[in-house]
Amino acid sequence: MLLMGSAAALCAGVARAMARTANARVAADVGVARSTLYNFAVGLVCSVVAWLALSSAPAADMLATAAAPPWAYIGGALGVLFVVCSNLAAPRMSSFVMTLLILVGQIAAGLVLDGLLRGHVAPLQIVGCVLLFAGLAWDVAASRRTAGAGKGHDPRTARGGSDAGISGSKMWKQA
Amino acid sequence: MYPLLSVLAGVLTATMVLVNGELARFLGAYGSSVVVHLTGLIGATFVLLVSPRGPSESKRVGPVALFGGAFGALTVVMASRGLVELGVPLTLALGLLGQTVASVVIDHYGILGAQVVRFSWGRVGAMALIVLGITAIAMA
Numbered sequence: 001m002l003l004m005g006s007a008a009a010l011c012a013g014v015a016r017a018m019a020r021t022a023n024a025r026v027a028a029d030v031g032v033a034r035s036t037l038y039n040f041a042v043g044l045v046c047s048v049v050a051w052l053a054l055s056s057a058p059a060a061d062m063l064a065t066a067a068a069p070p071w072a073y074i075g076g077a078l079g080v081l082f083v084v085c086s087n088l089a090a091p092r093m094s095s096f097v098m099t100l101l102i103l104v105g106q107i108a109a110g111l112v113l114d115g116l117l118r119g120h121v122a123p124l125q126i127v128g129c130v131l132l133f134a135g136l137a138w139d140v141a142a143s144r145r146t147a148g149a150g151k152g153h154d155p156r157t158a159r160g161g162s163d164a165g166i167s168g169s170k171m172w173k174q175a
Numbered sequence: 176m177y178p179l180l181s182v183l184a185g186v187l188t189a190t191m192v193l194v195n196g197e198l199a200r201f202l203g204a205y206g207s208s209v210v211v212h213l214t215g216l217i218g219a220t221f222v223l224l225v226s227p228r229g230p231s232e233s234k235r236v237g238p239v240a241l242f243g244g245a246f247g248a249l250t251v252v253m254a255s256r257g258l259v260e261l262g263v264p265l266t267l268a269l270g271l272l273g274q275t276v277a278s279v280v281i282d283h284y285g286i287l288g289a290q291v292v293r294f295s296w297g298r299v300g301a302m303a304l305i306v307l308g309i310t311a312i313a314m315a
Contacts, residue, residue: 002260002261004260005257005260005261005266006257006261006269008253008254008257008260009253009254009257009261009266009269009270009273010269010270010272010273011249011253011273012249012250012253012254012257012266012270012273013269013270013271013272013273013274013275013276013277014273014274014276014277015246015247015249015250015253016246016250016270016273016274016277017273017274017277017278017281018242018246018277018281018286018287019242019243019244019246019247019249019250020243021281021286021287021288021289022239022242022243022246022287023243023247024287024288024289025239025242025287025288025289026236026239026240026242026243028288029236029239029240030236030240031226032226033219033222033223033226034223035240035243036219036222036223037216037219037220037222037223038236038240038241038243038244039219039243039244039247040212040215040216040218040219040244041216041219041244042240042241042243042244042245042247042248043212043215043243043244043245043247043248044209044212044213044215044216044244045244046244046245046247046248046249047205047208047209047211047212047248047251048209050205050208050248050252051205051206051208051209054205054252055203055205055206067201068197068198068200068201068202069197071194071197072194072195072197072198072201073198073210073214074194075191075194075195075198075207075210075211075214075215076210076211076212076213076214076215076216076217076218077214077215077218078187078190078191078194079187079191079211079212079215079218080215080218080219080222081187082184082187082188082191083219083243084222085180085181085183085184085187086180086181086184088177088180089177089178089180089181089184090289091290092177093177093178093181093290094278094282094289094290094292095277095278095279095281095282095289096275096278096279096281096282096292098181098278099274099275099278100275100305101178101181101182101184101185102181102182102184102185102188103185103271103309104182104185105181105182105183105184105185105186105187105188105189106185106186106188106189107185107189107312108182108185108186109185109186109188109189109190110189113189113190113193124311124312124314125311125312127311128307128308128309128310128311128312128313129308129312130308131304131305131307131308131311132304132305132308132309132312133308134304134308135301135302135303135304135305135307135308136301136305138300138301138304139298139301139302139305142295142297142298142301
């Protein structure tokens with residue numbers, strides 16, 4: 001069971017990175033707003049199927065809806081903002097760097113929320129943040145050297161391979 | 176500007192975890208995913224209605240349009256599964272590990288039209304530092 005749980009958690013991380021990349025790819029074709037709509041429409045269908053197939057008592061779940069506080073319902077709106085931000089940023093940087101930048105925001109906000117809600121921040125978390133930021137800076141420097149002088153993370157020069165990627169990049173330049 | 180948007184996306188992620196977790200306490204992981212995506216769909220419709228249509232937008236899109244939402248729903252389901260069996264810190268750490276490895280692979284091969292950034296051994300030390308940092312945060 002521990003193995004299954006670990007596999008599921010790893011899977012969630014892989015799916016998160018794939019979702020971000022796929023959304024950015026769709027955004028390059030049909031625009032940020034429309035791709036955000038597609039994301040939530042397909043996500044809703046998949047969620048409903050998973051809910052009906054896997055939840056032990058789907059109807060009882062919904063009866064409990066009224067009991068949740070109003071602020072618990074802003075997650076969808078935050079999700080829309082997340083997809084819009086991520087779709088605007090993803091074509092401009094590598095997936096790895098984006099993962100780390102999202103992580104920086106996530107951890108900083110997590111520390112602030114922890115501090116606000118519990119009144120303290122664990123020292124080990126701060127140590128972890130310092131290690132993380134150092135690793136981020138190191139990696140950006142290392143991958144810039146690999147890409148060659150002046151190229152860096154510019155998608156217009158670093159992008160290569162698939163035709164789809166190049167046409168996506170062109171559309172972003174026009175937008 | 177764009178790095179800042181990514182950081183903002185991270186801030187939104189942390190807030191979403193808190194807010195969606197509260198909803199899941201009442202509706203369960205699957206039920207809350209339905210409500211989150213339903214309210215998100217309403218929000219996205221609103222965004223689409225108020226945003227100006229750019230000249231570069233075409234209506235033609237392939238099956239790739241289905242991937243984002245499907246992987247998004249898979250994220251929620253798998254994360255909640257991990258959460259039930261492992262608890263929050265380990266789920267978070269493993270999720271970040273999965274995300275880090277996946278994004279290195281996505282970059283290297285330019286999967287789904289991502290810009291190609293080849294993997295090099297010079298980055299291993301930096302990645303080790305990042306994994307160490309994630310572990311420390313997850314254990315705190």
